[in-house]
Amino acid sequence: MTRYLWLMIGLSILVALLFVASLLVGPAKIPPLISLSALIGGDAGPLTLVMREIRLPRALLGIMVGASLGLCGAAMQGYLRNPLAEPGLIGVSGSAALGAVIAIQTGLTAAFALALPLAALAGAATSVALLFVLAGPRGGSLTLILAGIAISALAGAFTALVLNLSPNPFATTEIVFWMMGSLADRSFLHVALALPFIVLGMALLLPLARGLDTLTLGEDAAAALGTHLLRLRLMLISGVAAMVGAATAVAGTVGFVGLVVPHLLRRAVGAQPGKLLAASALGGAAMVLAADIAVRLILPGRDLKLGVLTAIVGAPLFLHLVYRTRRDQG
Amino acid sequence: MTLLALEGLTVLRGEIPVVDTVSLSIVPGEVMGLIGPNGAGKTTLMRGALGLLPHRGRSTLSALTSGQRARIAAWLPQAREIAWPVSVETLVTLGRVPYGAGRMALSPQDVRAVSAALDQMDLGSFRQRIATRLSGGEQARVLLARALAQETPLLLADEPIAGLDPAHQITTMEVFKGLACDGRSVVVSLHDLGLAARFCTRLVLMDKGKLVADGLPGDVLSPDRLAGVFGITAWQAETPEGLVIQPTSLSGSAP
Numbered sequence A: 001m002t003r004y005l006w007l008m009i010g011l012s013i014l015v016a017l018l019f020v021a022s023l024l025v026g027p028a029k030i031p032p033l034i035s036l037s038a039l040i041g042g043d044a045g046p047l048t049l050v051m052r053e054i055r056l057p058r059a060l061l062g063i064m065v066g067a068s069l070g071l072c073g074a075a076m077q078g079y080l081r082n083p084l085a086e087p088g089l090i091g092v093s094g095s096a097a098l099g100a101v102i103a104i105q106t107g108l109t110a111a112f113a114l115a116l117p118l119a120a121l122a123g124a125a126t127s128v129a130l131l132f133v134l135a136g137p138r139g140g141s142l143t144l145i146l147a148g149i150a151i152s153a154l155a156g157a158f159t160a161l162v163l164n165l166s167p168n169p170f171a172t173t174e175i176v177f178w179m180m181g182s183l184a185d186r187s188f189l190h191v192a193l194a195l196p197f198i199v200l201g202m203a204l205l206l207p208l209a210r211g212l213d214t215l216t217l218g219e220d221a222a223a224a225l226g227t228h229l230l231r232l233r234l235m236l237i238s239g240v241a242a243m244v245g246a247a248t249a250v251a252g253t254v255g256f257v258g259l260v261v262p263h264l265l266r267r268a269v270g271a272q273p274g275k276l277l278a279a280s281a282l283g284g285a286a287m288v289l290a291a292d293i294a295v296r297l298i299l300p301g302r303d304l305k306l307g308v309l310t311a312i313v314g315a316p317l318f319l320h321l322v323y324r325t326r327r328d329q330g
Numbered sequence B: 001m002t003l004l005a006l007e008g009l010t011v012l013r014g015e016i017p018v019v020d021t022v023s024l025s026i027v028p029g030e031v032m033g034l035i036g037p038n039g040a041g042k043t044t045l046m047r048g049a050l051g052l053l054p055h056r057g058r059s060t061l062s063a064l065t066s067g068q069r070a071r072i073a074a075w076l077p078q079a080r081e082i083a084w085p086v087s088v089e090t091l092v093t094l095g096r097v098p099y100g101a102g103r104m105a106l107s108p109q110d111v112r113a114v115s116a117a118l119d120q121m122d123l124g125s126f127r128q129r130i131a132t133r134l135s136g137g138e139q140a141r142v143l144l145a146r147a148l149a150q151e152t153p154l155l156l157a158d159e160p161i162a163g164l165d166p167a168h169q170i171t172t173m174e175v176f177k178g179l180a181c182d183g184r185s186v187v188v189s190l191h192d193l194g195l196a197a198r199f200c201t202r203l204v205l206m207d208k209g210k211l212v213a214d215g216l217p218g219d220v221l222s223p224d225r226l227a228g229v230f231g232i233t234a235w236q237a238e239t240p241e242g243l244v245i246q247p248t249s250l251s252g253s254a255p
Helices: A002-024 A032-040 A046-080 A092-105 A115-135 A141-165 A169-179 A188-217 A219-224 A229-251 A257-269 A273-298 A306-329 B042-050 B066-072 B088-099 B108-120 B136-149 B166-181 B193-199 B223-230
Strands: B004-013 B016-026 B031-035 B056-059 B073-076 B154-158 B185-189 B202-207 B210-215 B232-239 B242-250
Touching (some): A002 A273, A046 A188, A046 A229, A046 A257, A092 A141, A115 A229, A219 B073, B004 B042, B016 B042, B016 B056, B031 B193, B042 B056
Antiparallel strands (some): B202 B210, B232 B242
16 A cells, blocks of 8 residues: 555656646747746746746646546556557547548638537547447447447548548648647647546546456456446446547547556556556656657657657557566466 | 345346246355256356346345445356456455445455455465466465455355365365354355265256256255266265265266
């Protein structure tokens, strides 16, 4: 118990430090103390504007998106009892991306600012409705995976179709870049839009800790221990959909965070899926904040995309973890 | 007092009844052996009785809420599943979830129950070992310890001794006997007729979903039932150690 407490404190401090660091990094080279005093003290000057309207929402979104992906990854892995599960598995992120792509292609995004995230949320909601129809309220985890794969494939195909038939090369470029995932140039509108869904998702997912722990023994034994599997599944799908839908809506698709973070932390929490939930939320926040700082430091002038970096770092990390797991099992 | 009462319990798979109008009741102090050939419906009967499967007829357990039921009956499934590399202690502590473990700190009662269950299954030195790295038989004992830690009046165990070494098979059956002496009851499905005859206070014989016989081991394991249901002949004797039964040959090939 105490070890878990120390882990949570350590991760919280890490997130706090990265949050501050994220506030201090940007194209406008401002000394740290001055920028922080401009953020907190505040006047009508341009410095305060940069801090409050550009960097603060970006850092906040880093925490929100990262926590969402980490928590959802841990929840999906715990429910499916499979370390290869990730938040995108149920097709929500693909469908949210499709919604966004349609909004860009139809020119809705030019009409009003929130058209893109709202369309992405609509895409996510549609996919969840479809998921419940396909997988049914009952049914095991296998039907859920299969339905998720089918929805992901369908959303991917439609996204490709939109790109394929797009008469507008600018829209195509915008779509391709949007899909790489980024936190650049976001505003408090994005924070306000995503926050309710992310809070709702947390409220749905964090209470599942005990139920996911009992699932270690299999569905039958978990049910006999008093875990309400039907309710757990409903809360899980709704929570993941709300969080991943909102995260994708404001940041595009950011891969590998939901897959790698639970892996990295599993040993530290004694492999207990319940404890992994909150730890992965913090770990995900730290990872996305760090990656978002890195994209600004590595290629300052080139707008390196967040999702590209997380994939470049995440994939080898994942390979290393696969190697370590194989060694452990051997 | 009845721990479990079934009245006309029927579980359908499609149109076919896998368990066909079974009625029985269990009182405290019983070790009820559930025997029958593969596919007789032993597992389905137990899952139906617990309310883990939709069924017709009445079961006192499935009428309860899942939370209430978890404090009255523990269930040890046949599939020995341990999904994550957790410690033995963590796994056994899952048996305390119906009493609030995991939601709040462990109570002294929880700690005592976990230790007692580990000792009962001879696992005291395994506490901090990673459960998934143990051998199959050791994992089976850890999972049984989890069910024991639940400290329910009734324990339903599906083939808990399959794959255990002889010493731990006997240990397990003696643990069940000990539970019965403490006024708790065990329903255990098993294929070892010798151990069933030695340790069970009562046997229920199932065949093709129907309850064929229910009574004392010596009465249930009659030669014509062994031939009719299992298709075997067996050597039987009353000894000072109790009833000894050893299957010898297929009944068709018997002299």
